[in-house]
Amino acid sequence: MVNKDEFIKRLEKVLEYYGLSASAFADSIGVQRSSISHLLSGRNNPSLDFVLKILHQYPDVELYWLLNGKGNFPIKSAPNPNSKMVLDLGEEDQSTYSEKTPYEVPNTAVSGQKKPISRIVIFYKDGTFEEFKNDRE
Structure with a gap:
């Protein structure tokens, strides 16, 4: 509460x-x-x-x-939505993904279909999360 x-x-x-x-x-x-x-x-x-x-x-x-009241304000290292990111594909080769922006990651790797990405949510083990929204649509 x-x-x-x-x-x-x-x-x-x-x-x-x-x-x-x-x-x-x-x-x-x-x-x-x-x-x-x-x-x-x-x-x-x-x-x-x-x-x-x-x-x-x-x-x-x-x-x-x-x-x-747990955590930080302001967040010390807020993510930059325009920064590069690496899609963790486990054992697969990640080299093709490391130079992509969050909105250019091909979702064919996940679903086999090309669809525009509207948002990505990352959940951390400590219960926090980060959300990246595609404001380009």
Whole structure:
């Protein structure tokens, strides 16, 4: 269960870090300004949708840090979606994949069909994850 008072403190740190007022923050994540006001006052609890909107708009915010204070904020080494990545294919030769960007990895290696990639989610053993979205579509 999320401690509401601690969540509010972390949300205030996010606002301070980005130099945003509550209303500017609400506008940036696409929620009503009153929603932020109600959250910051302790009247309402954060919804899953609200948390996901924060994570989508502000990639330096780590899920576990926001929810329970574990982890880092800002994320020390935020992934660059334009950086090179290697697709782990186990024992297969990876040389053909190491020079591709995340959106150029051929999904024929996985499904046998050519389809555009909309997002890639990487789950780590510590329970954290990273999401890469294809904003080019």
